[in-house]
Structures are given as C-alpha cells and as structure tokens.
Amino acid sequence: MSTLVSWLPDLLEGLRHSLWLTFVSLLLGLPLGLVLGYVAELTPSRPVRWLLVALIELARGLPALVVLYLVYYGLPSVSIVLSSFWSVILAFTVSNAGYVSEIVRGALRGIPAGQLEACRALGIGRTRTFLSVIAPQALRISTPSLISYAAIVFQSTSLAVAVAEPELLSAAYNIGSITFEYVQVFVLAGALYAVVVVAASRLAGWLSARTAY
Amino acid sequence: MEATRPQLAVKDLSKSFGDHTVLSHLDLHLDRGEVVALIGPSGGGKSTLLRCLNQLELPTSGQVELDGQELVAYRGGRAVASSPKALQKIRRQVGMVFQQFNLFANMTAEQNIVFAQRAALGTSKDEAHARARALLDRVGLAHKAGSHPAQLSGGQQQRVAIARSLALDPAVMLFDEPTSAIDPEMRSEVLAVMRELAEGGMTMLVSTHEMGFAKQASDRTVFLCDGGILEQGPSRQLLDEPQHDRTRQFLRALAEA
Numbered sequence: 001m002s003t004l005v006s007w008l009p010d011l012l013e014g015l016r017h018s019l020w021l022t023f024v025s026l027l028l029g030l031p032l033g034l035v036l037g038y039v040a041e042l043t044p045s046r047p048v049r050w051l052l053v054a055l056i057e058l059a060r061g062l063p064a065l066v067v068l069y070l071v072y073y074g075l076p077s078v079s080i081v082l083s084s085f086w087s088v089i090l091a092f093t094v095s096n097a098g099y100v101s102e103i104v105r106g107a108l109r110g111i112p113a114g115q116l117e118a119c120r121a122l123g124i125g126r127t128r129t130f131l132s133v134i135a136p137q138a139l140r141i142s143t144p145s146l147i148s149y150a151a152i153v154f155q156s157t158s159l160a161v162a163v164a165e166p167e168l169l170s171a172a173y174n175i176g177s178i179t180f181e182y183v184q185v186f187v188l189a190g191a192l193y194a195v196v197v198v199a200a201s202r203l204a205g206w207l208s209a210r211t212a213y
Numbered sequence: 214m215e216a217t218r219p220q221l222a223v224k225d226l227s228k229s230f231g232d233h234t235v236l237s238h239l240d241l242h243l244d245r246g247e248v249v250a251l252i253g254p255s256g257g258g259k260s261t262l263l264r265c266l267n268q269l270e271l272p273t274s275g276q277v278e279l280d281g282q283e284l285v286a287y288r289g290g291r292a293v294a295s296s297p298k299a300l301q302k303i304r305r306q307v308g309m310v311f312q313q314f315n316l317f318a319n320m321t322a323e324q325n326i327v328f329a330q331r332a333a334l335g336t337s338k339d340e341a342h343a344r345a346r347a348l349l350d351r352v353g354l355a356h357k358a359g360s361h362p363a364q365l366s367g368g369q370q371q372r373v374a375i376a377r378s379l380a381l382d383p384a385v386m387l388f389d390e391p392t393s394a395i396d397p398e399m400r401s402e403v404l405a406v407m408r409e410l411a412e413g414g415m416t417m418l419v420s421t422h423e424m425g426f427a428k429q430a431s432d433r434t435v436f437l438c439d440g441g442i443l444e445q446g447p448s449r450q451l452l453d454e455p456q457h458d459r460t461r462q463f464l465r466a467l468a469e470a
Binding site for chain 2: 112114115117118119120121122123124125128129132133136137140213
C-alpha cells in the first residue's frame with residue numbers, strides 16, 4: 001500500500017499532463033470543428049459541402065495513432081520537425097476537428113426545419129435566426145456529446161506514450177520498468193483514467209437532464 | 214377603381230417541381246377583409262399555393278399582387294428571389310400559420326412573440342413585451358406566457374403561433390391546415406381564435422379540412438384539385454350544393470372519415 005502511495009506523485013503529474021494535452025487539443029479542435037461542421041451542413045454550395053465532408057470523414061477515419069506517426073515521423077522528411085508535445089497536439093487537433101464537426105452537424109440537423117421556415121416566414125434575417133434560434137438549440141443538443149467526446153480524447157492521450165510524451169501512461173510505464181510491478185501500477189493508472197471519464201459522463205448526463213426545455 | 218382592387222391577387226400562377234406540375238395557371242382574388250377557405254385533396258396544391266404567396270416557394274410563372282404591388286420578380290423568364298429587404302417587407306405583410314406550429318423551442322410563449330417583433334420590426338423591448346402580453350391575452354393564453362412550447366398542448370401552441378404572426382401586424386394571414394396536427398378536442402379553441410380574427414376584418418386564406426369552419430366563418434370556399442380551382446363560391450352554397458362530381462366525392466369522403 002505504501003508503495004502505491006509513493007507512486008502517486010509521478011502518476012498525478014502524468015495525469016496533469018494528460019489533462020493538459022486534452023485541453024490544448026480540444027481548445028484548437030473545437031472551434032475548427034464548429035466552423036467545419038457549420039459550413040459543411042449549411043453551405044448552399046455542393047462542391048464546398050462535398051469537399052468538407054470528405055475532409056471530415058478523412059479526419060475521423062484515420063486512427064489517431066496513424067496521424068500521430070505521420071506527424072512525428074513523416075513531417076521531418078519535409079523538414080518540419082515538431083516536438084513530441086506539438087506532434088500530439090497537431091494529430092489530435094485533426095481528429096478532434098473531424099469528430100466535433102460531425103457532432104455539430106448532427107446537432108444542426110436536430111433542429112426542426114419548421115422553425116427555420118417560421119423565421120423566413122416572419123421576415124427574420126439569417127444572422128438573427130442563427131444567433132437566437134439555431135445556435136442556442138444546437139449548443140443544448142451537442143453539449144452532452146461534446147463532453148463525452150472530451151472524455152474519449154482524454155483516454156486517447158494515452159497514445160502519446162508512443163512518442164514518449166510524459167503523460168499518465170508513460171509515467172506508469174516508467175514506474176513499472178523500475179519496480180517490475182507492472183500490474184499494480186497499470187491498474188492504478190487505469191483507475192485514474194476511469195475516475196476522470198466517469199465524472200465527465202456523469203456531468204454530461206446531468207447537463208442534458210438539466211437543460212431540457 | 215381603387216375601391217374595387219383586390220387586396221391579394223394571384224394571376225396565372227404555375228408551379229412545378231421538376232417534371233411535376235403542382236399548380237397550373239391559377240387565378241384567385243381576395244378582397245380586403247375577405248375570408249377564403251381553401252379545400253381539396255392532399256397533394257392538390259393547397260400548401261404550395263400558400264407558400265408561393267409569401268415566397269417560401271418561388272412560382273414557375275405567374276404573379277402575386279398585394280395591394281396592386283407585384284411581389285414576384287422575374288429575370289430572363291425565371292422567377293428570382295427578391296432582395297432580402299423586399300422579401301422581409303413581403304413577409305411582414307403576409308403572416309403565416311403552419312400545420313406544425315413551428316414555435317421556437319428554446320423560447321417561452323412570450324419570448325417567441327417578443328423575438329419575432331424585435332428581430333423583424335426592431336420593436337423596442339418594452340413595446341414588444343406589452344404587445345406580446347396583449348396578444349397572449351387575446352388568444353386566451355396570458356397564464357401560459359412563461360411556458361415553453363414543449364409544455365403546451367397542440368392547440369395552445371397554435372394559438373401562440375397565431376399571436377406571434379399577428380404581432381407583426383400583417384395585412385393578410387395565411388393558414389396552412391392550422392388544425393390538422395391538433396387533437397380533435399383541442400381544435401375548437403384554435404378555430405375560435407381564427408373566427409374572431411375573421412370577424413375583426415382580417416383578410417384570411419385558410420387551407421383546411423374543417424368544413425364546419427369553412428361553412429360558418431369563411432365568405433367563400435375554393436375547391437383546389439389537380440393544381441387548379443375546380444369550383445368556388447359562397448361557402449354555404451358550395452359546401453351544401455357542390456356543382457362538380459369531384460367536389461361532391463371529396464366532401465362525401467370527408468364526411469365519412
């Protein structure tokens with residue numbers, strides 16, 4: 001028991017770093033995904049929509065680890081060398097933008113077309129329609145999904161172990177390689193992941209119940 | 214001549230979607246204060262006709278005139294969307310009530326009416342709220358001002374939708390099967406509001422399957438079928454003694470349903 005406690009500072013430091021990776025990649029991926037999803041869903045131009053949907057599907061279709069390897073090992077061949085931290089951020093931002101845009105598109109589709117038609121029939125302009133009718137409802141619809149997705153991003157940060165980022169799984173791995181108590185340390189790390197993920201999914205459930213009209 | 218000019222005139226209006234012709238060379242005039250019921254089988258073009266009047270759809274050919282003003286602009290033989298400004302002006306004058314109510318789900322009844330006024334007319338906050346409360350009172354829903362649409366019955370939602378439309382002070386009101394999506398026992402409260410509106414002198418074009426309303430509250434009934442007007446006349450006369458077999462069939466089928 002006391003050994004487990006002695007590992008905690010290193011593991012918590014790893015956890016802090018995992019959360020930081022999650023936060024930064026979402027900070028960049030969220031707005032990108034919002035814009036992508038909004039334009040892809042509501043643009044009147046078909047070629048633009050197809051191009052964006054193709055990009056979104058590509059970003060979602062590629063495993064995050066493949067993107068990470070492409071960035072970390074591939075980009076240096078065209079003389080772009082990123083630190084392991086920025087490689088993770090770039091790779092995750094690509095995935096995040098893809099997934100977030102899909103969530104946003106789903107939310108926009110969830111708003112009954114009749115409400116938008118009512119806006120047209122009342123002579124209400126597009127900007128007002130978006131700000132007062134579309135955005136508030138899309139936000140309510142998508143918030144639980146976005147929180148659940150953030151929890152998945154947090155879990156996926158464990159992939160960063162592949163490029164030696166000092167996140168939670170790396171910290172656990174290092175402790176294991178010194179003490180050879182792999183099982184105990186991975187169980188403890190797993191529990192830390194689970195605590196965060198379960199808390200996030202509880203938050204998502206609570207929010208969706210609270211914000212129902 | 215001014216006095217005899219119809220308030221709303223539909224002239225030689227046609228509308229096709231691809232190869233499918235929905236309306237074919239249709240003419241219809243509404244005088245100021247006239248209430249016209251639009252009846253006919255589903256798919257006969259009632260909805261499309263209404264939607265062409267406030268340009269939710271653009272006609273393929275023909276014209277719509279409101280107080281003598283031509284509403285549909287043509288370029289190179291094709292109807293083109295009016296400028297956003299012109300379109301907003303048309304839509305403020307032509308109110309529309311939908312089958313599915315289409316209230317904004319994220320706003321209360323009162324907020325729906327306030328938002329419409331502020332967004333469409335730029336009404337001040339105080340004025341918009343005062344008018345919203347007066348209108349809710351008029352449709353018998355003052356006590357539901359703070360309820361969201363999801364907390365209201367179909368009949369209540371539709372009355373809020375009517376109030377929201379009236380808030381913009383339209384010259385003409387279009388109703389697209391306003392009671393079809395409402396439980397039978399809740400329909401009368403909506404019809405009562407519409408009847409009151411009719412008695413107050415509003416010019417109304419109402420697509421409906423409610424023959425009782427057509428007979429009692431409308432001046433004229435128009436039977437629309439296969440994209441054209443098969444017959445029209447004073448409501449009581451048309452509904453009691455239709456001239457065409459097709460109309461008779463339709464009315465009989467409706468009575469049996």
